[in-house]
Amino acid sequence: MTTQTAPAIPPVVSAPRTRQAVPMQRRISQVVIYGLLIVLALVFLLPVFVVLLTSLKSTAEVDISRMWALPQQISFESFGLALEELSTGLGNSFALVIPGTIISAVLGSLNGYVLSKWKFPGANILFPLMLFGMFIPYQAIIIPLVLFLRDIDLFNTLPGLILCHVVYGLPITTLIFRNYYSEVPDEMLEAGGIDGAGFFGLYWHIVLPISLPGFVVVAIWQFTQIWNEFLFSVTVAQGTPTVTVALQNLSGSQIVQWNVQMASAFLAAIPTLIVYVLLGRYFIRGLLAGSIKG
Amino acid sequence: MRGTRDRTIAILMLAPSVVLLGIFVYVFILSTAYTSLTNLDSMRQLGGIAPDFVGLKNYLDFFGFSPLDTRFRIGFVNTIFFTILFIAVCLGLGLLLAVLLDQKIKGEAIFRTIFLFPMALSFVVTGVVWRWLFNVNAGLNRLPTLIGLPQGTFEWHTSQQRILEFSWQDFPTIIAVIIGLFVILPAFYYVVQRRSRTAIYVLIVAMLINGYLLFVATPSLWTANARPETHGFNLAIIAVVVAAAWQMSGYTMAMYLAGLRGVAEELREAARVDGCSELNVYRRIVLPLLAPITLSAMIILGHISLKIFDLIYAMGGGDLLQIDVPGMFMYLETYRGFQPARGAAVAMIMLILVAAVIVPYLYTNLKGEAKK
């Protein structure tokens, strides 16, 4: 309110006052802003601190009453035990995530190319119908999915799980590539078309060479999604448990100490965290693409 | 590039994806929908007994006509409270973080990385870690003791405390009151003020729904089950909200930050020149422009919270009813209780809830895009 009445005060009088007041105010607000940011950052990092604190203790030292105490001696015992428990899961997850990511990225790129550059009647209806597939609760398809995989002999196998991730990854990969390619000017393709290049020629010579950022965004997104996914893993591929299933089993059923659990959680998080830290920019782009407008 | 042959190739290239999604999404949903209308039971099926068609029985059981299905209703009520709180916290915290980061501060990239990194984690990891932090005798409760304060006593995700209690049989009445407050009263006001035709229609439909809820649904629930079944806001949900918001607020932050960066600096500068304080620049210029982003974020967060499952499983181990949700119940009912028909009915309820949020969103979003 005061600011709105401010113009009534003669500028000559007010100017020196503000000149003094603003830096003061600014300094205070700067302190508040940085203070808040640092406090919030510490809160966000608290779980990480606890994970490291707990996992660096030896089994003998893990005690609820001394949870916040620093380890008396740094021990990597828990990581060894965790690796033992999780090695199968980690292996399965890598065997899953690599083909899953590649196949869905390639299909998404082709779909995005078709939907952005080869518009056909009905595409505007088809595309939202495809997109709907990325929002549904997978519980709504899991029962027939399991029966279907069983009937084609892929139940309880990694290829079956790869199939799931490829199919249910199609909407998002298609969306990202469609948005990416729609920013490519049509004239670029027209020029290629004059040279007589067809569907594949244009894709190969013009679209693909500029697709790298799109592929990076999609690959990071799919990698993170598939690595972190749990419902499909726990229902269709128990025989080949992924890392999330292995982690859940570890914390659920056996005599496993907290240091090993925390070390396991850390191990399970490492691959996606590395990707995130190294390629965070692309990660955020994929993230925002998920809200369609991106 | 407009050759007919190439156009055919293009459609053919898209066809496999369309067919796969057609089967894996739409045919499967239809199959689940049909299953939910039967009494399919894996154990009976093993014995070669075919399921019978039972209509809406499973749904009616869940919504109050079977006293045995308390668990579904606990999960349903939990989901409502969880969704509201989760969205509120993520929006509030996300906006705060975005505005703070928008102040041209040093080390912005580092802060952004810190606030966003939980997004890269699995809900299972989040659940396992926070379960340890929420351990009643360790974890957060012990944190105050480090500076000499007494140990915290809140039992987090295992808390049995419940507030805002009501009987399930009165649930339709509560919904009716909410509709009354938020639909009928405003509509009535509009009718009186502007004689709007739309408002009259809304008023009539809302009053019909309320009439059904008050005079049909509530009495029939009390007839079906005379023993009051208490539900309410389980405080344990707060723990789940903390863990989920820790993971997801970075997401709203990123969305808001993208939006803030989109607000032209000239616009803000103009406002400042006009004598607006920094606070008012936000209140009057920036925030209204962020409204569409808020709506998007609400929808994305809402559909995540409505189908949440892995976080609950990791935190509670499956049978912790205070934080139970339909996604958890669906899994156990189908694969532990061997009752796929009931599991399918839960899944369909989840799908309907999510679709109610997502379909209008997809519709408006893509319609807007087509106009462009």
Next chain:
Amino acid sequence: MKHLKRIGLLLALVLALGATVVLAQDAPSGELEIFSWWSGGGEAAGLEALIARFGELYPDVSVINAAVAGGSGVNARAVLTTRMLGGDPPDTFQVHAGEELNAVWVAAGLMQPLNAIYEANGWLEQYPQGLLDLITDEEGNIYVVPVNIHRSNVMWYNPARLEEWGISVPTTWDEFFAACEVTMAAGVPAISIGENWTQVHLWESIALGVLGTEAYNGLWNGTTSWTSPEVVATFETLGRVYDCANEDLNSLSWQDAAQRVVNGEAAFNIMGDWAAGYYLVDLALEPGTGFGWAASPGTDGTFMMLSDTFGLPVGAPNAGAVEAWLSFVGTAEAQDLFNPIKGSLPANTTADIGNAELYNAYFQDAYSDWTSNEIVGSLAHGLVAAPAFSNAFAGLIAGFQANGDAAGAAANAALLAIQTGLGS
């Protein structure tokens, strides 16, 4: 003569060769998929030991150990059911004796009778009749081979602490509540309880103690009414036991709860005798001094049992190898190999139970109860009710814990019994 000798030698050679050919034809070979949820700890080690010995006996069989981890077998059973529904059974799979076997697999006609194996090995005399009854159908067909016995109704305590608090081991629930007042006054819960399934486990011990053997069995065959005052009393007792328990019960695993007792943070814990293995191996405590045990209140003279078994499903790809496996795991040798590692009793009575190097003081004691007590089956571990009932009953207990309505819980259990066809 020389000639004859040579012919004799040749004949012998031919015969020996023929015999080996015949043997080779009879000896099982190929792959044998063993499906279980024994994926960790002593269970997995015990299974590995069995497989190793089996490999020595049948070198031509390559065993696939298809253990599915997690959820105390929930995940494994989900996978198994899906595979069986699709006509893709493993060669042999782990299943609890009792209704989990009978109401599901046997009722569906998916198991093959094993009477020939029992007769060939003389097991009909070696296995206790009460156990055989649990795995035999009305026509006298036996469907599985039990490998172990666990006891469900055991109460664990820390002898030194009880002395400190001046309480003795309660033999009835009234005595327990008296002890509860003493320990609660000392600021210690009288009992430690863990997550949901351990509460179902607790309820079955309470029900057995409150109802007695006959009425407890009546719950499962339909002769005891679920809404009778006695059954309501089982829930009321559970409610009072909750009042004597730790506050954070839902967040504890069974191990956490068991550990509270030895730490002196609770006086008693009711858990199956796999807890003995946890105390002995993981916590390295001495039976009798480090930890003590007794039948849960009111159940002395009754042994509530559960048993893991293996069977031969219809359509098993390698039935010959399964028969060899089953013939092996039922022997005293195999059971003496498996049970000391897993921490359970042998089901075969000719096992070397007297050998203190294999079976410690707890198991010696439990074995004498096993052979002299009345035998009843466990609900929480699949013996007395089909999965449809026990799954919903777990939810019912969780609901009861939240609202404390004993009459309501009993009424709901009665409804559930009708819906799931319990006792029919």
